[in-house]
Amino acid sequence: MxxxxxxxxxxxxxxxxxxxxxxxxxxxxxxxxxxxxxxxxxxxxxxxxxxxxxxxxxxxxxxxxxxxxxxxxxxxxxxxxxxxxxxxxxxxxxxxxxxxxxxxxxxxxxxxxxxxxxxxxxxxxxxxxxxxxxxxxxxxxxxxxxxxxxxxxxxxxxxxxxxxxxxxxxxxxxxxxxxxxxxxxxxxxxxxxxxxxxxxxxxxxxxxxxxxxxxxxSRDTGFDRDYGRNPYVGYDELTKDPFLLDEEPDGRFPAKEPIVAFPGAAEPVAVLTADLTGSGVAHIEVDGEPVVIFASPGLASALNAPQVADGAPVTATGAFVPEWEGQALTFRPISGDGSSSDGAAVAEDDQTGSRWNLLGHAVAGPLAGARLTAVPHLNTFWFAQAAFRPDTVVLRLDATE
Incomplete structure (x- = not known):
């Protein structure tokens, strides 16, 4: 496009x-x-x-x-x-x-x-x-x-x-x-x-x-393309101008600041991905309902290096309803550097001690095998969220949360 x-x-x-x-x-x-x-x-x-x-x-x-x-x-x-x-x-x-x-x-x-x-x-x-x-x-x-x-x-x-x-x-x-x-x-x-x-x-x-x-x-798509090569090298640079944006980006944050937003929200809120990288887990409200965000660094940026596989590490996130079978759950990050290791847990709930991965699956503990209900969320750049939803409220997180 x-x-x-x-x-x-x-x-x-x-x-x-x-x-x-x-x-x-x-x-x-x-x-x-x-x-x-x-x-x-x-x-x-x-x-x-x-x-x-x-x-x-x-x-x-x-x-x-x-x-x-x-x-x-x-x-x-x-x-x-x-x-x-x-x-x-x-x-x-x-x-x-x-x-x-x-x-x-x-x-x-x-x-x-x-x-x-x-x-x-x-x-x-x-x-x-x-x-x-x-x-x-x-x-x-x-x-x-x-x-x-x-x-x-x-x-x-x-x-x-x-x-x-x-x-x-x-x-x-x-x-x-x-x-x-x-x-x-x-x-x-x-x-x-x-x-x-x-x-x-x-x-x-x-x-x-x-x-x-x-x-x-599959890469067997019916088209001849150089899959694995990134045609947008360096596009995720923090201060690089968005392509053909016909208005000034919202200046509250750099245009390419990575954020997490909630496209289904009536009252738009966003969280800086950098804040999530520090906290690992965040409990917020979206339209008055509780949402928990899990975060894990180590994902290769798709828009950074000539080969997608060589992209600089960024943070991946998942968003969920923090409850299981009617029981409200609160979460804390797994101790350590917070990085994911091939599907490993990134958060632990306070109520049962079960451990959960980035996809909201309980991988250990009393609730092993359970799955949290996913909340539609969006990892995107700040300029895009602000351009479409200029009334977005950015929730700043305490890294010790």
Whole structure:
């Protein structure tokens, strides 16, 4: 979606070049399940003209929906994903970021080294149509239910940006959707909102250790891309300007300050990731409800080094409802440096002494095998949160909490 990606994509070949064989050294990838999306509808297209008077009033100034460089689908979504069993994957480094999704016990990992080049995966998980999305310009990973009313949508990249963030389009009505806001901002579906599905970005080794029988999105995508190479080298530098942001970033913090936010919150709050790195565990409230955040350093930044696997270490987070079967729980970090070791515990609850990992799984103690309910959260840059939600309250944490 960004000009940064265009240069690299031009080298790799922008055309969809099918791969004739699966990735060398692993079992042939498989298709798991698919719920077919609806057919294209004969309606005015916001992709063609977001200001078409035949369309509902857009939610935003359409003059600020600007080209990021590639045309629609120039960064191609993955519409027929193939998967490999976790135990057979040998092409992801331990510290590399993957986007973890768990629906009804169906555990899947989507490597960011692939999402760099595609940004959207239209998938079906546990019978539920989902879109797993990643915006490199915001470092934002979000997943949505693709069912909107009676419509079953599939999504592509529009080639446009709004507030330096991914604008998707649905192939049924060609409405434009803000990924960060999960809302149709122009088109027939303007004002519709997608249901969030919790995901977590974490180390591959941590996900693999927790989900040894899970499935991993394959690099056999049908496209010829240099998976593993980072087309956004150095983009996460703290003070580097956001790409094509058409307003001054909120000056309370550096533009690229990493934060944790809650995209479903009516009253937006955020926590600086640096504060979480110091505390390891944070108890906060979101819309008056208790939420616990677990944090673990050691995740390779997806936007730092020429190879994703070599990215500088950053902090991964998970957010959960702090209770189990009606019992409220409070947590403290595991003593030590707080770093995760292949799915190891990062927090211990005060009530039972059980130990919990970054995915909210109890891995030791009386509650071993239990899973906390995930709260949709978002690791992103400060500029993105502040641009979309300028009334965001930043909660500062005591590192001794």
């Amino acid at each position: 960004a000009l940064l990606a265009v240069v690299v994509i031009g080298v790799a070949g922008c055309a969809a070049t099918p791969q004739s064989t699966p990735t060398e050294g692993v079992a042939a990838p498989v298709a798991l399940e698919d719920v077919a999306a609806g057919p294209p509808e004969d309606v005015p297209s916001a992709l063609d003209n977001a200001s078409d008077p035949a369309l509902p009033t857009p939610l935003v100034d359409t003059g600020r929906i600007i080209s990021g460089g590639p045309p629609p689908d120039g960064i191609p979504s993955i519409d027929a994903p193939l998967f490999e069993p976790a135990g057979g994957v040998d092409w992801i480094a331990d510290d590399e970021p993957v986007i973890a999704l768990d629906l009804d016990g169906d555990q899947r990992a989507y490597p960011v080294q692939i999402l760099h080049w595609h940004e959207i995966v239209n998938d079906t998980v546990a019978g539920r149509p989902v879109a797993v999305t990643y915006c490199p310009l915001c470092n934002s990973a979000l997943a949505f239910d693709r069912q909107v009313g009676d419509r079953l949508l599939s999504f592509g990249t529009s080639g446009r940006l709004y507030l330096s963030a991914l604008v998707m389009y649905d192939r049924q009505t060609e409405s434009l959707w803000s990924q960060v806001e999960r809302t149709a901002i122009a088109g027939v579906l303007a004002g519709e909102r997608l249901e969030l599905i919790p995901v977590t970005m974490l180390r591959w080794a941590d996900w693999r250790a927790t989900n040894p029988d899970g499935w991993v999105l």
